Amino acid sequence: MDSSDDDVEEYLFKIVIIGDSAVGKSNLLSRYARDEFNLHSKATIGVEFQTQVLEINGKEVKAQIWDTAGQERFRAVTSAYYRGAFGALLVYDISRRSTFESVTRWLDELNTHCDTTVAKMLVGNKCDLDNIRDVSIEEGAKLAEAEGLFFMETSALDSTNVNKAFEIVIREIYSNVSRKVLNSDSYKAELSINRVNLVKDDGEGSKRSWSNCCSR
Numbered sequence: 001m002d003s004s005d006d007d008v009e010e011y012l013f014k015i016v017i018i019g020d021s022a023v024g025k026s027n028l029l030s031r032y033a034r035d036e037f038n039l040h041s042k043a044t045i046g047v048e049f050q051t052q053v054l055e056i057n058g059k060e061v062k063a064q065i066w067d068t069a070g071q072e073r074f075r076a077v078t079s080a081y082y083r084g085a086f087g088a089l090l091v092y093d094i095s096r097r098s099t100f101e102s103v104t105r106w107l108d109e110l111n112t113h114c115d116t117t118v119a120k121m122l123v124g125n126k127c128d129l130d131n132i133r134d135v136s137i138e139e140g141a142k143l144a145e146a147e148g149l150f151f152m153e154t155s156a157l158d159s160t161n162v163n164k165a166f167e168i169v170i171r172e173i174y175s176n177v178s179r180k181v182l183n184s185d186s187y188k189a190e191l192s193i194n195r196v197n198l199v200k201d202d203g204e205g206s207k208r209s210w211s212n213c214c215s216r
Contacts, residue, residue, distance in 0.1 A: 012062045013173045014084050015166075018106045019091035020099040024125040027156035028091065029067045032166045037156055054167065056174050063087075063170045082113035086177075087169040091123045094153065097134040100124075100143075107147060119172035123165055124153040 017025045026048070030036045033050035048068070054061045068081055090106050092099040103122065110118065122144040124135060137153060144151030150168055154161040 010060045010062065011174070011177070012064060013086040013170065013177075015063050015065045015087040015089070015169060015173075016081060016085045016110075017065065017067045017089045017091060018110060019089075019123075020093075020102045023091045023093040023096075023099050024156045025067050025091050028089070028123070028125060028154065028162060028165075029065055031156045031159060031162045033065070035159075052166070054170055056171060061170060061174055063166070065166070079113055082110060084116075085110075085114055085118055086116065086173045087119040087121075089121045089123050089165065089169065090149070091125050092135065093126050094124045094135045094140075095126055095129040095132045100135045100139070103143065104147075117176045119150075119169050119176060120148070121150040121152065121165055121169045122147070124151075126155060126157070127153040127160060128155040128157050
């Protein structure tokens with residue numbers, strides 16, 4: 001019986017990374033999961049994912065982080081990609097305003113395909129390109145506040161805030177689940193298997209903006 005109790009202490013949460021092509025989604029994931037950066041990375045075709053493990057309050061929390069292509073021609077994976085997601089990073093490139101303007105469309109798509117409580121982080125990537133910045137920190141923070149998102153600027157190139165962005169989302173997911181359903185024995189049992197579905201949002205989802213940018 002003790003071993004089954006141990007199983008209950010392990011949780012698997014799916015997180016998706018979304019945003020336009022070439023905003024750095026794949027490099028954010030590779031920097032977080034493997035501490036790698038590929039300056040010449042090619043567009044992702046299909047879906048890739050990495051699993052990372054955090055310990056939160058003595059419990060093992062696994063984040064299965066999914067990355068897929070931003071180009072329209074690969075969007076046939078949409079429904080399956082979003083299904084079961086507990087968290088999302090909406091990524092734009094601070095040096096390309098068009099990618100920032102696309103954020104609301106990506107957010108609408110996320111909300112359309114997810115009926116769960118999703119922890120959402122707006123990520124202004126490539127803050128190492130501050131000299132050719134096209135979107136101000138204030139604009140990012142304002143959009144995040146309006147939409148109830150966490151906000152952070154990152155650089156997959158030099159690692160600025162990458163771990164912090166992912167970990168804030170993972171901890172928020174854990175907090176959401178803990179607050180709502182961890183007292184349910186049946187739900188604890190569900191969390192011990194790979195496919196997990198969170199109950200629908202009761203309308204009390206948190207809305208906070210976490211503002212941070214790279215220091216130079």
